[in-house]
Amino acid sequence: MAVVQQIAFILILGITAWLVFQRVNVIRKTILLGKDEDRKDQPEKRLAIMMRVAFGQKKMFDRPLIGVLHLAVYVGFILINIEVLEIILDGALGKHRILAPLLGSFYAYLISFFELLAIGVLVSCIIFLIRRIVTKVERLQPGRHREMNGWPQLDGKLILVFEIILMMAILSMNAADSLLQDIGNPHYIQTGVFFFSQALTPVFEGLNENMLLVVERFAWWFHILGIFVFAVYVTYSKHLHIVLAFPNTYFSRLSLKGKMDNMPEITSEVKIMLGLENQVGEAAVPERFGAKDVPDLSWKNLMDAYSCTECGRCTASCPANLTGKKLSPRKIMMDTRDRLEDIGKNMQANKGAFVPDGKNLIGDYILEEEILACTTCNACVQECPVLINPLDIILQLRRYKIMDEARAPGSWNMMFQNLDTNQSPWKFSPGDRFNWVEGLEKKSLD
């Protein structure tokens, strides 16, 4: 029986690893569809940002209560993984609590500490679920935010339910284990008391040894299989932020938020037009101005999309969204990821090569009306806990609409025309630019 379990475990572990590997590959490939952009400069500064924002969760504490609850889940997740490592070793090697003899009496303290973390995760996830379902936090409601309809809101709840069940499985497993230790089952080595799961032992007290074995084995398998399913699920879910938050903050923009990326391909053309540079040979005409689809964006924009956990802090702070416009920075990120996922599926179905499907990010996923409504106020960029920049995508899509398709609202065309002819966005004569000085002379005191 033990050998069967061991073989089954190794087989399932292998399948899980293979599935996760496949997904990681698709995600990696689709991110690399993006344009090259150097985000490797100043490694020390980048490391410091990653440690502060991702590892240290700094921005989550903008809302202190949520910050604490999220920290409980995060710390729980990271540290309980040490126990998962033991469980994987046990499963693969056919052992039980392989670390117990090595750690001696410290083992029980360690497991008790993990149990405390598990309770922290459990309580936090229940509160998060209440916030989604009962108190209906505005930014998470599909009724108010159309991008949350269907899968995204279900995804959000599933993750929480998943985590609650996994934590209950850990605690049940430990409680049944303790009872089996008390009975003196030789397979269950004496570890000392597990502090928190003890509270659950009365539930299983009436069971005989065989039934306890069933309960313990069931909880053990349920927990580890749950983790394997979770590992695959995460790669399809908004929950991917648990991994990508780290590289995403590391590679985030270091420049001031106000600075827009330059388009060097235009600079030399402008220089030639102004007579500052002589044309040498054929001018290199870029294939496209701005971004029409995801390959026109930078790889970092695409990593941003996979890192988004759809919390909606960006959208809740967006002046356009707040006043009822269609623009939602969160939707920009979700649409970008949806496009990437569609391209990924297309590539998988076509032996790794993308076969054009006639769709584009702008038009088929993101509407012109959305990108036109942005005030470039940077509130969304400011709010994101993992340093995603929705504004960067919006502006590149705008550049495509305005320069490549030459589709601008009429009043913007007027503004451009004024700028080209009068060097002012309004229709004033450049010769009148200094007329304000008359006001100074008139009202001047001396």
Add this chain to the structure above:
Amino acid sequence: MAEMAAANESPEVLFWVGCAGSFDDRYKKVTIAFVKILNKAGVKFAVLGTEESCTGDPARRAGNEFTFQMLAMSNIQVLDMYGVKKIVTACPHCFNTLKNEYPELGGNYEVMHHSEYMQQLINEGRVRTEGGLAFKGRKITFHDSCYLGRANNIYEAPRHVLESLDADLVEMKRCRTKGLCCGAGGGQMFKEPEAGKKDINIERIEEALETGADTIAVACPFCMVMMTDGIKNKEKEGSVKIYDLAELIAQGQGL
């Protein structure tokens, strides 16, 4: 600037007036107020006059990189021709573009927003807010401009300037990093808003009115237009006034 250059003189600083400061009737008053402050402080400054062009910010934000770079390049030519080293401007959009976006196109200058510049003059004792209107006991609220605040992390300079007036500075619910946009950035100033349930400036003016302040201080020509429209919409233009920082300091100085 041309006159100074002809006389072989160089100014302490170039005052970049901006399009709103040059053409918009309301904002011309801010230009004048700031010039009076500079004169009173004895700052030797210059302006480009008719040689100034739009920095190109509205074109760039609206997606028209060609027009932006054309304007930027010719401005850089003019600035470099006069050997300009230091620039001060009352417009956060000009400020952001000159400071953060011109260097990549070859224009490198020390650029200050007038809030920072006035704070410096106050700290140096070159500007004293006395002899004019007394602000003691009056409530002033400051509306953060996106291109000063989030874009360039300037939150305190405008507040320090206002504190010199000895007024009662009250904050809106959303301020500093959380400050709500007036609705005009990113080219919105030059087009109608998309369909929605409310205009952004109305949302913001309601928040400003909630503070009970009788003066709303702004530091940006676009914010000035949006907040002024908002106050008219609420029919409160009689009881609540909107001023730029420079106007308030000039009033405090009795200029």
